[in-house]
Amino acid sequence: MSGQKEQHGTGLSSLVARGAVLAALASALLVVVDTPLKSFISSSLDYFSLHVSSSTEYDLSGVCQQVPGLSPRNHDAERFIRDKVESPAYHTEIINKLTRIIQIPSESYDDLGPIGEDDRWDVFYDMEKYIKATYPTLVGNVRLDHANTHGLILTWEGSVPASEAKPILMLAHQDVVPVLPDTVGDWTHPPYEGFYDGEIIWGRGATDDKGYLISLLESVDLLMKSGFRPKRTVILAFGCDEEISGENCGRPIADFLHERYGDDGIYMIMDEGSMGVQKEFDQSFAMVSVAEKGYLDVGINITSSGGHASTPPDHNVIGILSEIIVAIENSPFPGRVTSKNPMFGFLECAAAHAPPASLTSGVRENLGRVARGDVEAQEKVAWLLDDSLRYYFRTSQSVGKINGGVKINAIPELASTMINLRLAVETSVAQVKEHYESLIRPIAQRHGMHLEGFSSSGYDSPEQHRRKISLYSVDDLEPAPVSPVDAEAFRVLSGTIRNTLHPLGKDGSEELIVTPYLMPANTDTKFFWAVSSNIYRFTPINLVHSLNRAHTTDEFIRADEFVREPLFFATLILNADDAVGVDGS
Template sequence: MTEPRHHPLQNGYPSSGQSTPSTYSKYKKFVLPLVGLLALGLAYTSRSADSVPSSVFEVPVSPQCKKAETYRPSFNKSVNLILNDKQFKIDSIKKLSGAIQIPTEINDTNPLPDDDLEYYAEFFKLHKYFEETFPLVHAHLKVEKVNKIGLIYTWEGTDPSLKPILFMAHQDVVPVNREIWDSWEYPPFSGHYDPETDYVWGRGSNDCKNLLLAELEGIEQLLADGYSTKRTVILSLGFDEESSGLMGASTLAPFLLERYGPDSMFSIIDEGAGLLRLDKNLYIAAAVNAEKGYVDAKIAVHGHGGHSSVQPDHTTIGVASELIFLMENHPFEFNFSVDNPVYNVLQCAAEHSSFFPPHVRDAILRSPVDENQRRVLTEFAGSHPDIRDLIRTTRAIDVINGGVKANALPGLTSFIVNHRVGIHSSVNETVENDLYWATVIAKKHGYGLTFQDEVIIPETKLGYISLACEKMLEPAPISPTSGHVWDIFAGTVQNLFQNEILAEQKDAEVYVTGGLFSGNTDTKYYWDLSRNIYRFVAGIFPFDQLRTIHSVNEHISASSHVSAVAFVYEYIVNVNEYGHD
């Protein structure tokens, strides 16, 4: 095996620096996006620009971040009601609160519904709650259950030749640790509403019963207004998104694919980002149109045990620890190009806000035409924890096991490495990198090595290291941020916030861009149904709200919730009015 040129061997393994994949070509067949942006810009304002050449302050680049053309629905009977009527808001809060009070927690491992329906009792309570809360939806839409608990709602359009609109959400929530229950300001399944802060509190309030309820409520209101849709509208509601959708979305998507066929949906809307206020008058709506990939690597050091009084040079724990040390100290390289959706957010912020220092603003705006400035931008983005992981593959050692007794040598030590694969990388490239470091350690300590149960280095008298991949997912296809489908989506967001929600804030400026998640939503199962997948919740989300997702004191503003209801209402009408296939 040939080591990478910029990793000369020192003390038996490469010196520190950025890691490089191995040359095992025979094995090649194998995300909060915006939270740190403001902090990132503010952090850089403290840097002195005195040493920067004056030329870098010149930005001879025409503005690229422009407002989307607004799409105003001619049928808007209840938009003002949804956004401004006090009683509608009270009723909407009550509906969301009631859903939060049903604790549809899902764990990392769960029984198959066919094996234990009682395990999912809370989900059936939620289904009953939907029937009682949205009577028009259940009177006019076809409701089907997939794998017992997944829900498909179908509002048949009058023109079956038109591609349907698909809305997604998930019924489940992450569990609440009972040991820290008292740390919550309000009980986690209370659905408490505080009128002074306008917050609705509770697990699922922001992930993502808010979106689920907004979709049902938006359709309920359209039906109440007597609206008839030309284009079929579908809701697909999974029940185990928080454990990778293995039983929910993974069965719902094939169900829809069999019924409608490939590329059959006009667009898909699922949970994602919303509007972030970056300046006193600047709002960026980042509709997430890309997601990183995923792969878990299970690595084990197999030894032969023995009595601990007969000390080897290194136990399997020691060998595993050295491999972990190497992996953590050789992170993946940053790879930031202007086709990364994160760039669009930075570009809008640079063109329309004042918190970036001039040399950083210049680097952002000149990156498409200046490689040196792109390197400056990469250094800028890579210097801050909140954004750096959106421009590289990540590697986190999350689980480790080894040893059973103080006086017995550990015969086996294993650990799991979780990767979120960068959008310009691949599962294969990621795993080859792990394999390279496993090879370095195996050779240094005289161990064998297997990869996916195939022998790379024969087992020795000391043992062998094994590496196997699980849950492999390539980065998601990047959905377009131009063209007819995007124009209607972005134009609906532009109109809703610029002309309706923020209309009284005369100096408010709203820009709609793409965005990137470092994690994965249920949309990973729906790629074949549409190339137009946008992960977006139409609300204005302060930093403090985003940081409570999956954590203590999860909450959402009621105003952001009703704005999501308005978006669903307007978007359905706009696609019917302006959309063409």
């Protein structure tokens, strides 16, 4: 796993060096690359070159330069795909495919036992059967491998060996969040009916993630039917447990591909994103998440002697736990905008492209100081931003579970809580643990209790065994490495977005701006850091109402956006194929 990569705007000497290298590389490529990729590289040279100002003022004139739309060289395949996605008959066909896969209740549960022992996994056999029955052309032309039974890996072998042209990998997951029986009546349409009302497709998984999965399958199926044959190997991989951490399928898939292709053996990884195309600061943005926040669950157990409630201590374990929770909530992690965070790149794009009045002047005026590492400015910008953005710049903490006591007239002997944290890009699991220990240590001392920290090996005495505060962690995950926005793969992705997607403005005058972004949650990409440095998370639709109400009642996807998703993915595959031989990938 490589370290995090800094975004533009950080390190003056580094920017100069990188800008010179990229400019030289782009110029060299112009000599050997055919049109239209040659034209694409030529017209987007300003984007690849990093703007550096000798002034102490922060000049936005060269920030967030956009590449032009990138059209594939294979005009026949592109025309075939475009004609298809514009066809009303095709709309009916692909919508029907999504509604039918929604009808398979492929729920994953936190308490699932091992695959092969817990029969609740068996629904994923139905998912595989559905894919095979619905896409016979695709399945007949790929190699299908299984990772831990239900992880599906479909490999469309390219004509150029993977050692010479790294494969492109596209991820989706088959599982969905369970629907609580008590909430079924709250749905406008039954969650597993897959109801289509002429505008919207309703049902669990419509957005997260069966719409994405069907779109990937469609894109490859249509390319095959167009007569296209790839030089670069194309891989589709579908996990079975992304909603419950991915250990049963996500990790085995990553291990399988790492064994096959080695470190950094994949050209680009695409997975679902949390924002897609959005209107922010009165400007349409295509928000490509180039990193994810870290993850940590912290458990706190407090034990002490019990007894009869008629003779209680001044503070029992529930009271002490309450004191700890109040201390935690009264000591939130500070917010700070730094250039290490992809969201700084988003703010730069907003400052450069959004209407001036839409972005708070204090934010715009302090971006230069933020880039230079001014802590005061970094904290000020974080404070000025809207509440909807604040947790992109800080570690969040949420007390999610609490337990204590078994009988009203008995002094409880144990109280416990679980706290969920999403770690800011700039922090680490160790720093969060150190913060919690320093916060809780004086409370333990005040109550004469032993503090058993995260790395504690045991107890010092029987008395401390009875009166102690124990800390432990679950699912430790560092913040993801930041994928580069100056990589060839990102430029191909950006050009594809601007060729196939449209801004949300209705008057046609607005430009769609591609920007780096941060994923506040986690996807199966957390297992793939060693496989590729180019990991991008993006859903090519306008996600509204909390990701189209994913994870809650009335999940949906707009049909007019869904039917065009295969055009985006197919075009990305074609453009990535055109890049074979351009940079040795």
